[in-house]
Amino acid sequence: MAMTYNKTQCVICNKDKITYLCEGCSKNFCLIDLTRHRQLLNEELRHIIDDYDQFKERFGEQKPNSHDLSLIDQINKWEIDSIDKIKQRAKNCREIVTELLQTSINDIEMEFNDLNEQLKQFQQENEFNEINLNYLRNELKKIRQELNNPSKTYIQQDSQSFINEISIISLEKKPKCNKWKQNGITVAGGNGKGQELNQLNRPAGIFIDKKKNVFIADNDNNRIVEWKYNAKEGQIIESINKQGNRMNHLNRPTDVIVDQQNHSIVIADHNNRRVIQWSNQNQQILIKNIDCYGLAMDKHGFLYVSDWKKDEVRRWKIGEYNNEGIIVAGGNKQGNELTQLNYPTFIFVDEDQTVYVSDRLNHRVMKWRKDAKEGIIVAGGNGQGKNINQLSHPRGVVVDDLGQVYVADSQNHRIMRWCEGKEEGEVVVDGNGKGENQSNRFTCPTGLSFDDEGNLYVADYNNHRIQKFEIIL
Secondary structure (H helix, E strand, O other): OOOOOOOEEOOOOOOEEOEEEEOOOOEEEEHHHHHHHHHHHHHHHHHHHHHHHHHHHHHHHOOOOOOOHHHHHHHHHHHHHHHHHHHHHHHHHHHHHHHHHHHHHHHHHHHHHHHHHHHHHHHHHOOOOHHHHHHHHHHHHHHHHHHHOOOEEEEEEOOOOOOOOEEEEEEOOOOOOOEEOOOOEEEEEOOOEOOOOOOEOOEEEEEEOOOOOEEEEEHHHOEEEEEOOOOOOOEEEEOOOOEOOOOOOEOOEEEEEEEOOOOEEEEEEHHHOEEEEEEOOEEEEEEEOOOEEEEEEOOOOOEEEEEOOOOEEEEEOOOOOOOOOEEEEEOOOEOOOOOOEOOEEEEEEOOOOOEEEEEHHHOEEEEEOOOOOOOEEEEEOOOEOOOOOOEOOEEEEEEOOOOOEEEEEHHHOEEEEEOOOOOOOEEEEEOOOEOOOOOOOEOOEEEEEEOOOOOEEEEEHHHOEEEEEOEEO
């Protein structure tokens, strides 16, 4: 009697075979393609190990000197000037400086050793997947940032004493405040309102991929457009320029994100009240009956969606959309309390799964840490207005690695930056008021994004174009 097996389609050869699930990428492979898949993972691990070895060599060359000569010289001069009265204090300060520097060295070396052990373990056991590789990359990136951004230490003197007493103060490095050229470059649209391939009609959300291609939710054209780097016109990714609720139609899409690992596009199909996924010419409804507006995806693949009517943001685990998701911001009816939202639009999620929400009709941006019961105001929150401590109908929101919040201040026609804890923001682009088709003016900026080089992209909603502002290095 012949044995029977349950066969599924291999993601590579597309044939029905006995397949094996890779837990890292959640895809099914036949035995032959699984072997090739493992070979590719091994190659990626070798690249990470090579990167680790190169950086370790550089770290060895750049280890901080545990006796910073500049600080010790200042301490010695103070000791000589003050003679016997301050010798004991000088000794204490030297020990503090040495301890601070040595602690920094020890911490980084400990992280290196931990990472080295993990790399060895993965090599020896040959049990790893994409999740493990992403973890290793992030750990190496974190160590590199710690080395490149050491704490700042200086001498503080008390000038009121007969003998100036000193102490050692260690401060974190101040955030670098980037600046951008104030005249933007039109990278998509800019040829008037319309539905031709070189035109846009009220672009909303945007996404910039690693190749600097721009994906645009072309709102009033009911389509998603991909505008390749330096292209003169776009390519329609979704819909056929028709408004409707069929699978290949859209109705006022507000946001788009690209899942670059799975090579798929996720769309907030606003007026059809659904979130859909487009992949390899196939459309799939992920979430139904939701008044969606903004989208975000974290490094673990969780999908976040803002619901403007329920005044909340929910999160879904990748591949598990047949449930109501988990509320991660708002969800306490409409209002302006810290537990509430009022017409949430665009959202951003950082590496710690902290959610930032453009709380449009409260004229503020809210920060909700993972599992928090209420949010924190990180921009605006002082009523609608045009002062630098106010916002007016904020839309796009992006947060950089330093925690600085960038907001498309839509009705003030400007892009603002806010540092957490500050009561006022600062204008980083425009601020000159409403302007039609001028390189340094917006009319209702909406979507907001950065590329890998730090260049700023703005969806200039009523000027029907995407503007790129180059970073000043």
